Structure formats: structure tokens, C-alpha cells
Amino acid sequence: MKKNLLSWEETLFRDQDVFDLNYVPEQFDYRDEQTQALVFAIRPALRGGKILDTVCRGPPGTGKTTSVKKIFESLRETTQLVIPIHVNCRIDSSEYAIFTRIYTSLTKLSPPPSGTSVKQIIDMIAHYIEKENVHPLVCLDDANYLIYENQFNKTLYPLIRMHEIFPSVNFGLIIIISDPEIDLQNSLEVRVQSTFHPEVIQYPPYSAREIAGILNERVKQGLYPKVLPPDLLDVIIDNVMKHGDVRLGLDLIKRSVLYAEKAARKEVTEEDIIKAVEASRDRHLEMLISSLSDDERLVLKTAAELFSDETSPTTKEIMEALPDNGPKLTRVSEIFKRLDRLRLIDLEYSNQGGGRRRYVHLHEDKKMILSLISRSE
Ligand SMILES: Nc1ncnc2c1ncn2[C@@H]1O[C@H](COP(=O)(O)OP(=O)(O)O)[C@@H](O)[C@H]1O
Ligand SMILES: [Mg+2]
The missing domain is CATH 1.10.10.10 (Winged helix-like DNA-binding domain superfamily/Winged helix DNA-binding domain)
Incomplete structure (x- = not known):
């Protein structure tokens, strides 16, 4: 009999982490234009100048977070002058949470004691920046959550006006908005509008060919050869194109391979994918409902x-x-x-x-x- 059973220590994954949603890929194609625009906005800070504010817009799964994370990685490798701070506004969705996060990322200290006011935290942040003479670059990722919670203007205002009180403190801002329905100009209060003039960078949805390119690359990196036959990857790509979000593709690959592993098979079958599509839809719905107010x-x-x-x-x-x-x-x-x-x-x-x-x-x-x-x- 042909031996085709997996013993317990065998796995079909070369590297399962590459299917994680927070994984920052080595290879990042199709976003050169957007990356260049971000670099252009940030570069002045390397010569002591000001960072230009940017707004990144595009539906979920279009590489906004990844492009910023990649730039942040290379900033950390090249300079100590610019301090990149990434804030996930789904998690930190209030003015207070955001300034606390900025403070802890910047100073590497623990959060200020409870009872400290937002104004006090902002002062502590400003004093730290003055003392260390650095350029903070804050990315408010998925800032649409701040808009829903009515926290956006409150948060933005101190960030863009801080240099009026502390002249050597200049925040660079990258605002990511992943809800295409939001009218940004209309969401800004006049007091914010008058000083916030960002460059808008668009992230259009990926085409089927681009999705295929991204997923193929990930499969090569994360799975052993022949685990996912090309015609089955096409089935996954068809599913992804119905929703347009690459993340669904990564999730479907991971799930179907796990099903194959569980059944001690060495190859994914179409049934694995069908099961993965159902599980993924249920999970998506569950997350959506738990995120509602x-x-x-x-x-x-x-x-x-x-x-x-x-x-x-x-x-x-x-x-x-x-x-x-x-x-x-x-x-x-x-x-x-x-x-x-x-x-x-x-x-x-x-x-x-x-x-x-x-x-x-x-x-x-x-x-x-x-x-x-x-x-x-
Ligand atoms: N051009 C790309 N190349 C490789 N992987 C990508 C690319 N664009 C997006 N991804 C992957 O797709 C997922 C979603 O990307 P992300 O940057 O989080 O999108 P967004 O922030 O726009 O919702 C991530 O796991 C990311 O690694
Ligand atoms: Mg994102």
C-alpha cells in the first residue's frame, strides 16, 4: 500500500506564520506608487525638515497597513531621528487610549497612572520630544473607527497644533481610512480643517491577477510543494474576487491546509476549500457582529x-x-x-x-x- 499518511510530527506548512494577518511580507509588489508617495512625504524629516501629512484611502485588504509597516521597518533601520508609532484605532479607539499609546511607544515606559488627564499625557509626550529632539511619525490606522466614535477631531487637533505651544514638537501624520463611504472633508471640524492639509494616497482594490500574484508568492513561501495544486488555488482566488479582500485568500489557504493535515492527507482537496469558505464566512460574520455597538x-x-x-x-x-x-x-x-x-x-x-x-x-x-x-x- 502506498504510504500517504502523515505521522504526527509532519506538517504541510513550511512556515505557517506567512498566513497570519499581521505578517509583514518580504515581497510587496503592486504598491510602488503608494510607497513612493509615503516616502516622499516622510523624507524631509531625515534632513531635519517637516513630515508632510498623508491620508491613505482604500477598502480593506489593499495593502495600506503593510505599506506603512514596511516603511516603518526601514525607518527603524536607517534613523533614530524619526520615531514611527503605529496606532491601531480598532483597538485604541478613544482620544485617551491613543495618547496613552503614543506615550508608551515613544518613551518605552509603562502607561501613566490612572487618573492622569489627556492634557497631562500630551504634555508628557511634548516634553519627551523636546528633550530627545526627535520627529514622531504617528500612523492612525483604520481611523474610520475614530470617526464613528466621534473621537477623530479631538485626537487630531492636539497633534496638529502642538507646535504652537511647543515650537520644537512637530508630529508627522499618516491617517489610514478603510471605509470608502467616509467623506473626510465633511468629517473634519473647521478648527482642524484650517491646519490639516494632507496629501491623499489612493489604494485601489487588487485585480484578480494581482491577488493571484500575492497568494502564489505566499504559497511558495509557506507551503511545501504540491500541497495546494494550482487549479485549487484558482478556486480560492475566485472566492477572494467576490469580496476583493486578499486576507480572505490567506485565511482560506491556511484553513484548507489545516483540514488536509487533520485528515492526514498530503494535498488539499476541493472539499477542504469548500469547508474553509463556510468556516471563514461564519467567522467573518461573527467578528462583524461582535464589532457592532x-x-x-x-x-x-x-x-x-x-x-x-x-x-x-x-x-x-x-x-x-x-x-x-x-x-x-x-x-x-x-x-x-x-x-x-x-x-x-x-x-x-x-x-x-x-x-x-x-x-x-x-x-x-x-x-x-x-x-x-x-x-x-
Ligand atoms: N502587495 C502585496 N503583496 C503581498 N502581500 C500583500 C500585499 N497587499 C496586501 N498584502 C497582504 O494582504 C493582507 C492585507 O493587507 P493590509 O496591508 O493589512 O491591508 P489594509 O491595511 O489595506 O486592510 C496582509 O496580510 C498583507 O500581508
Ligand atoms: Mg489595515
């Missing part, structure tokens, strides 16, 4: 309860079914739009039968949504 979850839950195979509720019916202490009308309309953007619901406008109505259809299975909501409550 309480109000958003309440509106989604109410919509799901009123939804059936035969009928979809209108926005008005959902509004009326909300508890008295629930969110108010204007907030609820915003929530509908956001849930629609996140593809949790589909809004349908109708003028039939007189009067304008909006129907709310569930984008995913009702039972599944309700069970995920109850799990995240």
Missing part, C-alpha cells in the same frame, strides 16, 4: 426578529418595535445605512402603493444572525 446590535436584532422568508419589515416597522429607551430616529437611520454598508442587511427603496418605503432584507441567515447576536451580548 449596542445600538447597532439592537437594531439588527429587531430587524432579524421581524424578518421571515415571506416578508421583510420596513424601516418604520423596525423603528416602532424598538424599546422606548432605544436609539432615536436620526441615529437609527444612520445605523440602517451602516448595517447596509457592512452587508448585514440590504436596504430596498420602494415607492409602490404611495409613500416612500424602505424594506430591510437580511443579508445572512436569520437563525445564524440571532444566535451570533445572543452570543455577543
Whole structure:
């Protein structure tokens, strides 16, 4: 009998880390233009000048974070003058959390004691910069989360105006926004608008050919030869193109290889991929629902309860079914739009039968949504 079983210590991965979402790849193609624009904005600081502020825009999975991380890596290797600070605004989503993060990254000290005010932390940051005579370069990554939480202007204002109080303190800023619906100019208060004039760098979605190039490279690095046959990688690429996010591809490769390993096979099969697609979709939905605010979850839950195979509720019916202490009308309309953007619901406008109505259809299975909501409550 042909021996095709994996003994326990064998693995199909050459290096499993290359499929991690935070992995910074060696090879980073298709983003030369964006990288050059960032370098151009940062370079003046190497000669003692000011960093130009930039805003990186593009949907998720278009290489924004990676391009900044790669530039930060080479800055750390070439200079001690510019101190790169990366802030993930999904995690640090308040003014307080962000300045604490800037302080700890900059000074390598532990966070200031609780009870320290934001203003005090900002002063501590400024004094450190004056003393060390460095150029801080802050990347607010996924800053759209600050916009949703109404923390964006509050955070930006001290960063762009600090040099008025501390003349030798100049922050360079890279703002990453991964929600294409956001109108940046409209999100800025006048007091911020008047001094914040960033260069906008666009990250368009990757084409199928580019996705294939990226995933192929990763497969070569992370898997042993023949583990994932090329025609099956094509099946993965087709799935990725439906959503346009490379991260889905990395996740599908990792999952399907793990399924193959579990079954003690040396090759991935199409069934592994189909299973991986389902698991990945469930996981995506779970993360999406757990990232919603309480109000958003309440509106989604109410919509799901009123939804059936035969009928979809209108926005008005959902509004009326909300508890008295629930969110108010204007907030609820915003929530509908956001849930629609996140593809949790589909809004349908109708003028039939007189009067304008909006129907709310569930984008995913009702039972599944309700069970995920109850799990995240
Ligand atoms: N041009 C590229 N070459 C190689 N890997 C890439 C490229 N663009 C994105 N990736 C990979 O895709 C994933 C998502 O990229 P990321 O930079 O996090 O996107 P964004 O910040 O725009 O959401 C990461 O794992 C990253 O390594
Ligand atoms: Mg990112």
C-alpha cells in the first residue's frame, strides 16, 4: 500500500506564520506608487525638515497597513531621528487610549497612572520630544473607527497644533481610512480643517491577477510543494474576487491546509476549500457582529426578529418595535445605512402603493444572525 499518511510530527506548512494577518511580507509588489508617495512625504524629516501629512484611502485588504509597516521597518533601520508609532484605532479607539499609546511607544515606559488627564499625557509626550529632539511619525490606522466614535477631531487637533505651544514638537501624520463611504472633508471640524492639509494616497482594490500574484508568492513561501495544486488555488482566488479582500485568500489557504493535515492527507482537496469558505464566512460574520455597538446590535436584532422568508419589515416597522429607551430616529437611520454598508442587511427603496418605503432584507441567515447576536451580548 502506498504510504500517504502523515505521522504526527509532519506538517504541510513550511512556515505557517506567512498566513497570519499581521505578517509583514518580504515581497510587496503592486504598491510602488503608494510607497513612493509615503516616502516622499516622510523624507524631509531625515534632513531635519517637516513630515508632510498623508491620508491613505482604500477598502480593506489593499495593502495600506503593510505599506506603512514596511516603511516603518526601514525607518527603524536607517534613523533614530524619526520615531514611527503605529496606532491601531480598532483597538485604541478613544482620544485617551491613543495618547496613552503614543506615550508608551515613544518613551518605552509603562502607561501613566490612572487618573492622569489627556492634557497631562500630551504634555508628557511634548516634553519627551523636546528633550530627545526627535520627529514622531504617528500612523492612525483604520481611523474610520475614530470617526464613528466621534473621537477623530479631538485626537487630531492636539497633534496638529502642538507646535504652537511647543515650537520644537512637530508630529508627522499618516491617517489610514478603510471605509470608502467616509467623506473626510465633511468629517473634519473647521478648527482642524484650517491646519490639516494632507496629501491623499489612493489604494485601489487588487485585480484578480494581482491577488493571484500575492497568494502564489505566499504559497511558495509557506507551503511545501504540491500541497495546494494550482487549479485549487484558482478556486480560492475566485472566492477572494467576490469580496476583493486578499486576507480572505490567506485565511482560506491556511484553513484548507489545516483540514488536509487533520485528515492526514498530503494535498488539499476541493472539499477542504469548500469547508474553509463556510468556516471563514461564519467567522467573518461573527467578528462583524461582535464589532457592532449596542445600538447597532439592537437594531439588527429587531430587524432579524421581524424578518421571515415571506416578508421583510420596513424601516418604520423596525423603528416602532424598538424599546422606548432605544436609539432615536436620526441615529437609527444612520445605523440602517451602516448595517447596509457592512452587508448585514440590504436596504430596498420602494415607492409602490404611495409613500416612500424602505424594506430591510437580511443579508445572512436569520437563525445564524440571532444566535451570533445572543452570543455577543
Ligand atoms: N502587495 C502585496 N503583496 C503581498 N502581500 C500583500 C500585499 N497587499 C496586501 N498584502 C497582504 O494582504 C493582507 C492585507 O493587507 P493590509 O496591508 O493589512 O491591508 P489594509 O491595511 O489595506 O486592510 C496582509 O496580510 C498583507 O500581508
Ligand atoms: Mg489595515
